[in-house]
Amino acid sequence: GENVEQHPSTLSVQEGDSAVIKCTYSDSASNYFPWYKQELGKGPQLIIDIRSNVGEKKDQRIAVTLNKTAKHFSLHITETQPEDSAVYFCAATFGRAGSYQLTFGKGTKLSVIP
Amino acid sequence: DGGITQSPKYLFRKEGQNVTLSCEQNLNHDAMYWYRQDPGQGLRLIYYSQIVNDFQKGDIAEGYSVSREKKESFPLTVTSAQKNPTAFYLCASSTGSGGQKHGYTFGSGTRLTVV
Numbered sequence: 001g002e003n004v005e006q007h008p009s010t011l012s013v014q015e016g017d018s019a020v021i022k023c024t025y026s027d028s029a030s031n032y033f034p035w036y037k038q039e040l041g042k043g044p045q046l047i048i049d050i051r052s053n054v055g056e057k058k059d060q061r062i063a064v065t066l067n068k069t070a071k072h073f074s075l076h077i078t079e080t081q082p083e084d085s086a087v088y089f090c091a092a093t094f095g096r097a098g099s100y101q102l103t104f105g106k107g108t109k110l111s112v113i114p
Numbered sequence: 115d116g117g118i119t120q121s122p123k124y125l126f127r128k129e130g131q132n133v134t135l136s137c138e139q140n141l142n143h144d145a146m147y148w149y150r151q152d153p154g155q156g157l158r159l160i161y162y163s164q165i166v167n168d169f170q171k172g173d174i175a176e177g178y179s180v181s182r183e184k185k186e187s188f189p190l191t192v193t194s195a196q197k198n199p200t201a202f203y204l205c206a207s208s209t210g211s212g213g214q215k216h217g218y219t220f221g222s223g224t225r226l227t228v229v
Contacts, residue, residue, distance in 0.1 A: 032217075034218075036217075036220075041223070041225075042222055042223065043120075043204055043206075043220035043221050043222045043223050044157075044204070045220070046219075049216075049217055089157065091217070101162065102208075102218060104157045105156065106155070107155075107156050107157075
């Protein structure tokens with residue numbers, strides 16, 4: 001099945017600095033790559049996603065890049081704020097027509113230091 | 115507003131008891147999923163269901179059971195056979211394309227503790 005590797009597992013940055021989280025996937029047929037943010041005691045929330053026909057997508061301070069050849073994608077958060085502190089999960093689709101699922105990375109705990 | 119609701123938020127189980135966690139969605143999603151999350155760990159798939167009256171085991175199904183009698187509902191029973199059930203349980207749903215179009219929508223979770 002699909003395998004998604006996520007790095008780093010923990011990341012501390014100073015407020016205002018940028019944060020980058022990287023993921024690699026194994027199934028070349030994967031075509032959808034969402035990112036989730038999970039705050040303490042809550043369920044994950046979708047924050048941004050990208051499809052395989054796009055190389056980059058931005059939404060205010062958040063951006064995601066995708067390199068299909070290398071099979072890796074990254075989340076970039078600029079001008080980090082304390083409220084960005086959370087666990088972030090990447091995911092990739094796997095499967096075939098009629099039976100798709102998401103496979104999740106193991107998560108990155110981001111701490112933004114005021 | 116459409117969404118996915120998990121209840122209860124906190125649940126305490128005595129040794130040897132079965133307990134059932136509720137998950138209801140009004141998003142008209144075909145597929146539903148149950149994940150277990152341990153402290154500092156990722157999401158591990160317990161069971162999933164792509165259509166009513168059908169479900170499949172995930173990576174850690176032992177000691178758990180599910181049913182999918184209605185499209186909106188996907189309850190999870192933690193049986194006495196699950197030796198270490200203390201964890202945070204997350205339910206999710208997606209369109210029939212398995213999350214390809216808009217990803218999964220997650221509930222707010224149930225924290226189960228064995229006492």
